[in-house]
Amino acid sequence: MTDASEPSSQDTFISHLVELRTRLLRAVAAVLGIFVVLFIYPGPSPIYDLLAQPMLATLPQGTRMIATGVITPFMVPIKVTLLASFVLALPVVLYQAWAFVAPGLYRHEQRLALPLIISSTLLFLAGMAFCYFVVFHTVFSFIAHFAPQSITPAPDIEAYVNFVLTMFLAFGVTFEVPIAVILLVKTGMVTVKKLREIRGYVIVGAFVVAAVVTPPDVLSQILLAAPLCLLYEIGILTGAAIEKRKPAPEDEADSARDLSRTDAPTGEPGD
DSSP: OOOTTSOOHHHHHHHHHHHHHHHHHHHHHHHHHHHHHHHHTTOHHHHHHHHHHHHHTTSOTTOOOBOOSSSHHHHHHHHHHHHHHHHHTHHHHHHHHHHHHGGGSOHHHHHHHHHHHHHHHHHHHHHHHHIIIIIHHHHHHHHHHHSOTTOOOOOBHHHHHHHHHHHHHHHHHHTTHHHHHHHHHHTTSSOHHHHHHTHHHHHHHHHHHHHHHSOSSHHHHHHHHHHHHHHHHHHHHHHHHHHHHSOOHHHHHHHHHHHHHHHSOOSOTTO
């Protein structure tokens, strides 16, 4: 007979939905709050000008970007400001996601989750920074010097923003490679020895992915594939350090036997 005081599965499901709604509202509130602040100061236009600086620096003197749509000069800076708000609110968003799933995790999983969230955020931001300060300057300068003298480049701002978002996403995900490698080793799905054996396939795959994601020039493909291969090696080195700290199977068996002896009743058989 079921105790009336125990919550039913339906009540538990509803409570999870309420908790999920609360976490989502807090995450959205953080993004919108930062968006309002950025909209007031410094404003969408300076934020877009900052994003467009790598392209503007390579255009001929007196040349500007163009907007072909009627509402594009308004919507594109708003989109960029919203993107900046999400990036600045990313720690809050990830914390809300972690707080929602944390009650269902074991203690050792909770200890692992928070460092992974922090490191993933920092690596994603590092990928975006590398793309903005290194890749954009190098690629745009290469394209500007390669273009014929009879052409006056005037990029469309909407196409430029779509290109920037794609590159930010590509480099942000690329910088997450060490986290993926560490998780594979930590969960025992792949060994470090196997990761070293498939190194050649990973290098080929990195250049294939770079050829698909980046513009059709060799320079930008190398700028994406080279960090991917380097980060893969960093993940292997970190995974090797994790494997060394893992207890041997016989040590785990001894620990399990010691635990079972500790939990066993200590009374005499006749008691």
